[in-house]
Amino acid sequence: MSAVTTSSQHAEFEPLEALTRPVVILVGHAGSGKSEIAVNLAVRLTALGRRATLIDLDLIKPYFRSRIVRDALGDAGIEVVVPGGEMVYADIPIVCPEVRGHIGVARGGREGGRWGTEAERPTLLIDAGGNDNGARVLGSLAEVIDPNLTDLLFVVNISRPFADDSEALSRMVTDIENASGLKVTGLVSNTHLMDETTPEIIEKGLEASRALSRSSGVPLRFCGVPHNLFPLPSNKGEALGCPVLVVERYILPPHVQRKAGFRRALAL
Amino acid sequence: MEKKLMKGCEAIGEAAICAGARLFFGYPITPQNEIPEYLSSRMPQVGGTFVQAESEVAASNMLYGASGAGKRVITSSSSPGISLMGEALSYMAGAELPAVIVSIMRAGPGLGGILPSQSDYFQATKGGGHGDYRVMVLAPETVQEAVDHTIKAFDYADKYRNPVIILADGILGQMMEPVTFPEPVRPEDLPEKPWATTGAKGRERNIVNSLYLNPDVLEERNWQLVKKYEAMREDVEFDTYHLDDEVDVMIVAYGTVARIARTAVDTMREQGMRVGLFRPVTVYPFPSDALAEAADKAGAVLTSELSTGQMLEDVKAAIAGKRPVEFFGRVGGNLMAPEEIVEQVTALMERQGRSVA
Numbered sequence: 333m334s335a336v337t338t339s340s341q342h343a344e345f346e347p348l349e350a351l352t353r354p355v356v357i358l359v360g361h362a363g364s365g366k367s368e369i370a371v372n373l374a375v376r377l378t379a380l381g382r383r384a385t386l387i388d389l390d391l392i393k394p395y396f397r398s399r400i401v402r403d404a405l406g407d408a409g410i411e412v413v414v415p416g417g418e419m420v421y422a423d424i425p426i427v428c429p430e431v432r433g434h435i436g437v438a439r440g441g442r443e444g445g446r447w448g449t450e451a452e453r454p455t456l457l458i459d460a461g462g463n464d465n466g467a468r469v470l471g472s473l474a475e476v477i478d479p480n481l482t483d484l485l486f487v488v489n490i491s492r493p494f495a496d497d498s499e500a501l502s503r504m505v506t507d508i509e510n511a512s513g514l515k516v517t518g519l520v521s522n523t524h525l526m527d528e529t530t531p532e533i534i535e536k537g538l539e540a541s542r543a544l545s546r547s548s549g550v551p552l553r554f555c556g557v558p559h560n561l562f563p564l565p566s567n568k569g570e571a572l573g574c575p576v577l578v579v580e581r582y583i584l585p586p587h588v589q590r591k592a593g594f595r596r597a598l599a600l
Numbered sequence: 601m602e603k604k605l606m607k608g609c610e611a612i613g614e615a616a617i618c619a620g621a622r623l624f625f626g627y628p629i630t631p632q633n634e635i636p637e638y639l640s641s642r643m644p645q646v647g648g649t650f651v652q653a654e655s656e657v658a659a660s661n662m663l664y665g666a667s668g669a670g671k672r673v674i675t676s677s678s679s680p681g682i683s684l685m686g687e688a689l690s691y692m693a694g695a696e697l698p699a700v701i702v703s704i705m706r707a708g709p710g711l712g713g714i715l716p717s718q719s720d721y722f723q724a725t726k727g728g729g730h731g732d733y734r735v736m737v738l739a740p741e742t743v744q745e746a747v748d749h750t751i752k753a754f755d756y757a758d759k760y761r762n763p764v765i766i767l768a769d770g771i772l773g774q775m776m777e778p779v780t781f782p783e784p785v786r787p788e789d790l791p792e793k794p795w796a797t798t799g800a801k802g803r804e805r806n807i808v809n810s811l812y813l814n815p816d817v818l819e820e821r822n823w824q825l826v827k828k829y830e831a832m833r834e835d836v837e838f839d840t841y842h843l844d845d846e847v848d849v850m851i852v853a854y855g856t857v858a859r860i861a862r863t864a865v866d867t868m869r870e871q872g873m874r875v876g877l878f879r880p881v882t883v884y885p886f887p888s889d890a891l892a893e894a895a896d897k898a899g900a901v902l903t904s905e906l907s908t909g910q911m912l913e914d915v916k917a918a919i920a921g922k923r924p925v926e927f928f929g930r931v932g933g934n935l936m937a938p939e940e941i942v943e944q945v946t947a948l949m950e951r952q953g954r955s956v957a
Contacts, residue, residue: 363606363607363776395771395774395775396774396775421714421933422714423630489605491603491604492606493610524605525605526776527778528603586771586856586937587856587860587862587863587938
C-alpha cells in the first residue's frame with residue numbers, strides 16, 4: 333500500500349488523536365451513519381499506518397451494512413469480522429465467537445503491553461446496529477467489554493427522523509446506555525443529507541451536537557465532513573472548533589460507481 | 601419543508617400519513633420492516649392505528665374491512681408475505697375496494713433470500729390472487745418517487761375503487777436519500793365514499809361483497825371490471841432518458857435497475873455510444889404504446905431486470921417483433937453493476953453489426 337494522500341490536509345485536527353482506547357464502539361439512531369463512520373475510521377487508521385479491525389455487529393438492518401465493503405477493506409489490510417459462510421447475508425442475531433476473542437485481545441494489548449509499539453496495536457472498531465435495539469447486543473458482551481478501555485461514540489445526524497430534536501437525542505443516549513450497560517463517552521457530529529449536504533447543514537448539525545454535549549456532559553469528539561465539502565468554505569475546518577473526519581462514502585447504492593473513495597483515501 | 605434523510609421504507613410510511621391514511625395493518629418480513637416499525641411510532645402520534653396482525657392473511661383481510669368502512673388504509677410486505685395476501689387482494693378487487701399494498705421485493709422463489717430482486721413483477725402485474733382482476737402497479741426509482749407514488753396510489757385507489765400496489769426492490773426500501781413531503785391531507789377533508797359501510801341510518805344499505813352466484817350477473821360484472829381496468833390507461837406513466845434522437849440500443853428497465861442503467865447510459869454517452877433508457881413508471885397498466893413508439897427509433901432493445909425475464913414479456917408484446925429484444929438479468933439477490941450493462945449493450949451492438957463508437 334502506498335502513501336497517505338489526505339492526512340497532511342488536516343493533521344492538526346486529527347480525530348484519531350482523541351481515540352486512544354483500544355476498543356471503539358459506534359452507536360446511535362438508525363441511519364445516523366455509524367457504519368460509514370466505522371469504515372472511515374478503519375480506513376483513516378490504516379492510512380496513518382495504524383492497524384484496525386472492524387466488527388460488523390449490526391443485527392438490525394439487512395442491507396447497507398459495513399460488511400458489504402469487506403473485500404475492499406480486506407485489500408487495504410483491514411480485517412472485518414462478520415458471521416461466517418452464508419450467514420453473512422442473514423439478518424438474524426448472530427454474535428460470532430471471534431467477537432469476544434477480539435475484544436479480549438484488544439484489552440490484553442493495552443493492559444499487558446502485548447504489542448511492541450502503539451502502531452502495532454490494532455484498534456478494534458465495533459459497528460453496532462441502530463437505536464437501543466441495536467445496542468442491546470453490547471449488553472451480552474458485558475463480561476468482556478472493559479468500560480475503561482472502551483470508547484462508546486454516539487453518532488448524531490439530525491436530518492434523520494426521530495433524531496431531530498434535543499429531547500429525542502438525549503432520550504436515545506439514555507436508551508442506548510440502558511440497553512448496552514455502557515456509558516456514552518463521546519459524540520460524533522455527522523449531520524448530512526447525502527449528495528445534498530451543504531456547509532450550513534453540517535454547521536446546524538454541529539450546533540445540535542454541541543447542545544447535546546452541554547446537556548449531557550459528554551464531549552464532542554469530532555465532526556464528519558464529506559470529502560467534497562472539506563474544508564468548509566467559511567472556516568477551512570479550523571473554526572469548527574473540533575477535529576474533522578473527512579468522510580468518504582464507501583457503503584454505496586448499486587447505481588453509484590464504487591472504489592473512488594478507497595482510491596482517494598488510500599491511494600490504492 | 602426541510603428535507604429529511606430517509607430510507608425508502610420510512611419515506612413510504614410518512615407518505616401514507618401525508619395521504620391521510622390512519623390505519624396500517626401488517627406483519628414483519630425483511631426487507632420492509634422499516635415500514636411497520638416507522639408507522640408503529642408515527643400512527644399513534646397522528647391519532648392513527650397500527651396493528652401488527654397475526655399473519656399477512658389476517659392483515660390483508662383487516663385491509664378489506666377498513667377499506668369497506670371507507671377508510672384510507674395501507675399494508676406492506678415482501679415476496680412470501682405478498683403471496684399470502686393474494687386472496688384478500690382478489691377479494692378487494694372483486695368487491696371494488698381501494699387500498700394500498702407496498703411490495704418490497706426480495707429474492708425467491710419460496711423462502712429465497714433477503715436480498716433485493718424484481719422477481720415479483722408477475723405476482724404484482726399478472727395476478728397474485730385468483731380470478732379475472734387487475735391492480736394498478738407503480739414502480740418508483742428513487743426514495744422521493746416512492747413518496748410521490750405512495751400519495752398518488754391512494755388517489756388512484758379511490759379513483760378506480762381498486763387496490764394499488766407500490767412495487768419496489770429491497771434496495772429502494774433500504775437506501776437513504778433526502779426527501780420532502782407535500783402538505784399533508786387531513787383525513788376529514790377527503791371526499792366522501794357513498795358506497796362505504798358507514799351505517800345505514802336514513803339510507804339504503806351498502807353491501808361490500810364479491811359473491812355472485814348467478815353466472816349472467818357475474819359475467820356482466822367481469823366485463824364491467826374490464827372497462828375499469830382499461831380506463832386506468834389514462835394514468836399510464838413512463839420516463840425516458842436520452843431517447844429524443846435515434847439510438848442503437850434502447851435499454852428498458854424499472855426501479856433500481858433503471859437507476860443502474862442511467863449510470864451505464866451516462867458512461868456510454870461519454871464514449872459516444874448512441875444509447876438511451878425507457879423506464880416504465882406504471883408497470884400495470886404497462887406503457888405499451890409509448891414503448892412501441894420509442895422502439896421505432898431504436899436499433900435494438902435490451903431489457904434488464906433483477907429477474908429471469910418477467911417484464912421482458914410485456915416489452916416483447918409491446919414491440920411485437922419490430923425490433924430484436926434481448927435480456928440481461930441478475931437474480932438471487934445479486935445486482936448488476938453499471939459496467940455490466942455497458943458490457944451487455946456493447947455485446948448487443950456487436951451482434952447487431954453496429955459500430956461501438
